[in-house]
Amino acid sequence: MAEALKPLNTLVYALTAALWDLAGEGSKAIARQVGRELYEKLIKEHVDLSSLEKALESTCKAYVDKLRICEDASFILKGDLIEVKISRPIIAEALKMLTEKGIPLVFCPYANVLVAMLEDVTGSGYDIKSIERISEHETLIILEKVA
Amino acid sequence: MSLRGEFEKVLREFMEATGGDVVGCALARTDGLMVASILPAGIDRRRIAALGATIAGVAGKLCKDLDRGEPLRTMIEGSKGNLIATPIGGNMLLVALTTESPNLGLIFLEMERAAEGVKNVIEKRR
Numbered sequence: 001m002a003e004a005l006k007p008l009n010t011l012v013y014a015l016t017a018a019l020w021d022l023a024g025e026g027s028k029a030i031a032r033q034v035g036r037e038l039y040e041k042l043i044k045e046h047v048d049l050s051s052l053e054k055a056l057e058s059t060c061k062a063y064v065d066k067l068r069i070c071e072d073a074s075f076i077l078k079g080d081l082i083e084v085k086i087s088r089p090i091i092a093e094a095l096k097m098l099t100e101k102g103i104p105l106v107f108c109p110y111a112n113v114l115v116a117m118l119e120d121v122t123g124s125g126y127d128i129k130s131i132e133r134i135s136e137h138e139t140l141i142i143l144e145k146v147a
Numbered sequence: 148m149s150l151r152g153e154f155e156k157v158l159r160e161f162m163e164a165t166g167g168d169v170v171g172c173a174l175a176r177t178d179g180l181m182v183a184s185i186l187p188a189g190i191d192r193r194r195i196a197a198l199g200a201t202i203a204g205v206a207g208k209l210c211k212d213l214d215r216g217e218p219l220r221t222m223i224e225g226s227k228g229n230l231i232a233t234p235i236g237g238n239m240l241l242v243a244l245t246t247e248s249p250n251l252g253l254i255f256l257e258m259e260r261a262a263e264g265v266k267n268v269i270e271k272r273r
Contacts, residue, residue: 024205029201
């Protein structure tokens with residue numbers, strides 16, 4: 001891990017671990033709200049709201065080009081399911097530490113921001129079905145439309 | 148009728164059965180996602196789902212850590228009324244806002260009935 005990213009990764013790890021320890025399942029609702037705040041402050045202005053595909057495309061582009069919080073981000077639409085692959089996220093080390101400790105990746109900002117964006121674009125609720133580190137450098141987020 | 152419409156029907160029946168003691172209610176998921184609600188004007192739907200899920204989650208953690216079994220309900224008494232959050236299975240919560248001096252026995256009973264109603268709706272859709 002780049003030394004410059006160590007404090008950020010430690011912060012994300014510590015916040016998630018502490019939230020999970022104290023609030024359990026309740027931390028999912030808090031993480032959802034964190035995602036909304038991040039979306040409003042950092043992402044919303046970059047999102048093309050004209051269609052679901054364009055919204056996802058512009059969000060992925062904002063992650064990579066504007067905010068530089070990952071090396072690549074891509075998505076696949078499968079009916080009500082949306083798969084988003086994040087490559088080399090800058091919080092990779094935090095995700096690794098959380099996985100090793102058996103703490104669910106509920107706090108994942110990439111996923112929670114996507115949920116807030118999707119709710120804005122479609123007016124429907126979205127569930128974070130899974131967040132999984134599929135390799136050393138890639139995380140797969142699966143979201144599902146639920147209401 | 149849409150799924151949300153069916154859930155709202157269950158919520159409406161629940162409120163009616165409490166004789167006005169429940170002034171608003173919501174069906175939310177344990178991750179804070181709103182499913183259906185009947186709420187008084189001025190109350191943010193998204194917020195009540197998030198707050199209900201948070202207090203229910205904390206209650207679940209407390210019960211687990213202090214070996215108190217499964218949480219049956221969480222109630223916060225306010226000077227203007229109560230907030231009650233009840234896990235009803237399937238990652239769902241029923242959240243109710245009550246008047247200042249409600250008949251809690253009746254409300255708890257009707258919450259159980261409403262929970263059954265929600266389960267029936269889900270079963271019927273499978």
